[in-house]
Amino acid sequence: MSFYHKVHIVFLCFIASLVTAQERNNFYITNQAPLVAQPYTPLPLGTIKPKGWLLNMLELQRDGLTGHLDSIYPVVMGDQNGWLGGPGDSWERGPYWLDGLTPLAYILDDDKLKAKVKKWVNWSIKHQRENGYFGPFPNKKGAPVIPGTQQDISEDWWPKMVMLKVLQQYYSATEDKRVLTLMDNYFKYQLKELPAKPLGHYTYWAARRGGDNLQIVYWLYNITGEKYLLQLADLIHEQTYNWTDVLSGDFLRNTNPYPALHCVNVAQGLKEPAIYYQQSKDTADLKAPYKGLQSLKAVHGFANGMYGGDEGLHGNDPTQGSELCSAVEIMYSFESMLPITGDLYYADYLEKIAFNVLPTQHDDAFMRKQYFQQPNQVKVTHEYRNFYDAHGGSNTVYGVLTGYPCCLSNMHQGWPKLVQNLFYATADDGVAALVYAPAQVELKVNEGVNLKIEEKTGYPFKDEIEFEFHPEKEVQFPFHLRVPAWCKNPQVKINGNLQEITVTNNLIVLDRKWKEGDRVHLKLPMEVRTSLWYEKSVAVERGPLLYGLKIEEDWQEKTNDLWEDSFYEVEPKSPWNYGITQKSIENSDFKVKIADSIAEMPWNLKNAPITIYTQGAQIPYWEEYEGNTGKMPAPQYQPRELGTKAETIELIPYGCTTLRISEFPEVQGLD
Ligand SMILES: [Zn+2]
Numbered sequence: 001m002s003f004y005h006k007v008h009i010v011f012l013c014f015i016a017s018l019v020t021a022q023e024r025n026n027f028y029i030t031n032q033a034p035l036v037a038q039p040y041t042p043l044p045l046g047t048i049k050p051k052g053w054l055l056n057m058l059e060l061q062r063d064g065l066t067g068h069l070d071s072i073y074p075v076v077m078g079d080q081n082g083w084l085g086g087p088g089d090s091w092e093r094g095p096y097w098l099d100g101l102t103p104l105a106y107i108l109d110d111d112k113l114k115a116k117v118k119k120w121v122n123w124s125i126k127h128q129r130e131n132g133y134f135g136p137f138p139n140k141k142g143a144p145v146i147p148g149t150q151q152d153i154s155e156d157w158w159p160k161m162v163m164l165k166v167l168q169q170y171y172s173a174t175e176d177k178r179v180l181t182l183m184d185n186y187f188k189y190q191l192k193e194l195p196a197k198p199l200g201h202y203t204y205w206a207a208r209r210g211g212d213n214l215q216i217v218y219w220l221y222n223i224t225g226e227k228y229l230l231q232l233a234d235l236i237h238e239q240t241y242n243w244t245d246v247l248s249g250d251f252l253r254n255t256n257p258y259p260a261l262h263c264v265n266v267a268q269g270l271k272e273p274a275i276y277y278q279q280s281k282d283t284a285d286l287k288a289p290y291k292g293l294q295s296l297k298a299v300h301g302f303a304n305g306m307y308g309g310d311e312g313l314h315g316n317d318p319t320q321g322s323e324l325c326s327a328v329e330i331m332y333s334f335e336s337m338l339p340i341t342g343d344l345y346y347a348d349y350l351e352k353i354a355f356n357v358l359p360t361q362h363d364d365a366f367m368r369k370q371y372f373q374q375p376n377q378v379k380v381t382h383e384y385r386n387f388y389d390a391h392g393g394s395n396t397v398y399g400v401l402t403g404y405p406c407c408l409s410n411m412h413q414g415w416p417k418l419v420q421n422l423f424y425a426t427a428d429d430g431v432a433a434l435v436y437a438p439a440q441v442e443l444k445v446n447e448g449v450n451l452k453i454e455e456k457t458g459y460p461f462k463d464e465i466e467f468e469f470h471p472e473k474e475v476q477f478p479f480h481l482r483v484p485a486w487c488k489n490p491q492v493k494i495n496g497n498l499q500e501i502t503v504t505n506n507l508i509v510l511d512r513k514w515k516e517g518d519r520v521h522l523k524l525p526m527e528v529r530t531s532l533w534y535e536k537s538v539a540v541e542r543g544p545l546l547y548g549l550k551i552e553e554d555w556q557e558k559t560n561d562l563w564e565d566s567f568y569e570v571e572p573k574s575p576w577n578y579g580i581t582q583k584s585i586e587n588s589d590f591k592v593k594i595a596d597s598i599a600e601m602p603w604n605l606k607n608a609p610i611t612i613y614t615q616g617a618q619i620p621y622w623e624e625y626e627g628n629t630g631k632m633p634a635p636q637y638q639p640r641e642l643g644t645k646a647e648t649i650e651l652i653p654y655g656c657t658t659l660r661i662s663e664f665p666e667v668q669g670l671d
Pocket of ligand 1: 323324325326404405406407408410
């Protein structure tokens, strides 16, 4: 392709981005004026289907806790829950479960699961009160009250926010108009009640998590255009904790003490400024989540993308924990911000959490979950560790009710919502693939032409992705592809022909006429790279995956008097106290071995599709301390009298590990 042609493409892209700033997608629910036009628009629930290993994850959920929580967890069992009119829990647990069950049911098109969803949705719709209130009845006999008051917790604004997300997803799949009526009534009720009973009136959680409420208000506005919704949105933003200031300023960087912020609130609060930006159009709101992520990384950051927060924010020592709720909520924050901002930084981050953190925090059968995970995790045992909350020493074991049960209900949204965010409609009626995994999508593009795209890939393990196009007739539209920040030399072939491409803000746009059978082949070469973390420890990454030391695992099923269900402890069967030699790091001495095929369940020790070989050395005085690794050795010379010698060590994807070192000491002075 000539130089002239290349410049021509840049020019077209520039025009396209100008057009994008004003255009709004013609076929799907998208921002309406005066809200900012969004570059990407989510597609109806059920139009994106997972394939391969990702389909297997959803099927495991169907056969595991997600599909059966109502026969396992008494709180959401039968008609006991307050959200089904029962005397039981009136707070977040039922809605949390539904927030993951709903996308699972409609993505898998599973009638049994759909019936479970409808039971809860119908109850909320049928029992909405005259004044617009919906949800559990307040003032039930024996209902929990807010400490120090007679105020019934049933009326808390917070769990309603979760149920609003459920109802939005249910509508996205079914277009059941009763949802719109319920929301309209409820938002009018909120507008009337909030001045006297603000978000923080019942519990502080609602004031921290107002962004979840706000985004559904905008969603309804985009359907009905009712102006009072924008007034309500301003009110909700005013009553929500000031995340823009907190994320933008130095507060998150405070040490001694760390800021008293709850880990899950941070994961959820992160998106609030970007949500409100749609109305405020204030760049301070737009930039706040980005700045907040930088601060979190600097002071609390782990190589796996999470931050130390075992209840409160707790620094970046890799023996601190991160909660499963934080993982799925920060994923949802990225999924919420990506279509509004078009900032592909959030897509990179989303993949980092989804492909590293999420797979390790549940067992292979999706029947047990881990409350806190540690980036350097050498034992998963029922014993006390240095976390802000002890929970009977059960924080890291794989159990049902172990740790704290919020995650037992909230974990279900992780995989299904990832599927739902693999493709978007673009503002100029094309399609975008911004997050990669095996899948297919059906949608309407330019002038309403129906299009199906099949995405075939071994990503995130393999670096090639093939898209096969099936439009009902030949049609022109732009196809957006993300180039991850870690990828230096992306390649695109169309029908086997290598294309000259322009990457603008990590985006490739292929705007052309597409016909039946067209194929786009995207190659994202993955190179091994290292980065520095706590105590100058070293992390090894390749593409979207972080790598951890392969440690042989001994899984033991245990019971005790504290928990009704059994749980799993995992002990190491091979030594873990390895550093990586300075020479290997400096020479980038990492040999990568990739399996030919990806197992249906790639996320375990046995099926790990990739091994990286490098030179490491045991550090004899790096010993266990209270179930953790002891103090992280700083980079240092290893005296030969300790008997230390360099040897080949194996690293596997972090998401395939249960026990691991992922932030390695550097060992100097050994070849
Ligand atoms: Zn939780």
